[in-house]
Amino acid sequence: MSGGSDAGPLLTATGVVKSYRRGVWPARRAVPVLKGVDLSLAAGEVAGLVGENGSGKSTLMRILVGDLPADAGTVIRRGRLGYCPQQPVVYERLTCDEHFELLGHAYGLPGRAERAGRAEIYARLGFGRYATTRADRLSGGTLAKLNLGLALLADPEVLLLDEPYAGFDFDTYLKFWELVADRRRAGRSVLIISHFVSDAERFDRIVHLRDGQATEA
Template sequence: MTGPDTLLQATGIEKSYRRGIWPTRHRFPVLRGVDLRLAPGEVVGLVGENGAGKSTLMKILVGALAPDTGTVVHAGRLGYCPQEPVVYERLTCDEYFELFGRAYGLTDQAERHARRELYEALGFTRYADTRTDRLFGGTLAKLNLGLALLADPEVLLLDEPYAGFDFDTYLKFWTQVAERREQGRAVLIISHFVTDEERFDRIVELRDGRAVPR
């Protein structure tokens, strides 16, 4: 169970995928018993080689993918920013925020207030009425992040969230992370940037299917 010092606890997470063609088809283990704890006010970096299972673990933590074995418990809301935005191209940014606001159970007033703040904080107010099929990569990434931040979740799970950001937006992103650290939120970020290491409270590496401190 989670408590005052833990917002998310993953224990013994295992996941494998089937590879090959029958009759030589076999199971390929990706996660081999991952344990991970996120505490209030903590920003954790998740690193590892390509194919180490970082995105797989993130999907399991948020509930988008079931583990073969293991448990995940968390306190409060989860906010999730997937590596690749999954959007319906006919909706505008405003319509997306409205949709997610209702899914989170926000009042209309709270959703509109949070939406305005995120537009300003991430610098894409002028795209409010723009359909997502007309957004460039960096602006689509801002919407992807904004939807994860909308409900001010207690636990924020971000899979390479700043891919496509210019340097100014990259700095704005870290301002948002710093604010959530001060508010006692927990943030887990998949990152490949060595220069980001000093921004994390600690770094966890996925190695040989397990989470090890670095």
């Protein structure tokens, strides 16, 4: 659900529960992944979400963005969400420009605003020369830039990123963190799934998913 209050966190999750069915009938059973997770994001906060493989990080992020229903619990969001999934969701036959145009239309952005946002993203992430290249002809690193750029296009109040810099070279990795710092200064919230221990100092706080529960470092 979405809310419109001017006070409080930009995103709040309370008591989020999720299980998956495993096995074949009659031995099919429910395997709990999230067991009542609470999480909130304040304006201007950059939080990291960490945990072992299979701990439910991507599951939680998909629930936060509304891509996956929870079995129980509530999620309250304020403002626009930008979502960068772990695996890019693109149309192979569309160019980078066409992806931005399509998403800009979906967000209801005026054409001038969409073009300006697109130009800034190309400049900041350094892939403008691929503007007219189809997605199925992009390298993995450039596809990751497009994936992130689409999440950034509408200047969302809350940005949810699932391992966004997989495939980035070191220069783009540094540019990514400059973008994150800019969003913090602008009062935006960012939640990042990360496996890099060396990134810890870049976050305001770290949330650990362990045994279906969220704890803070």
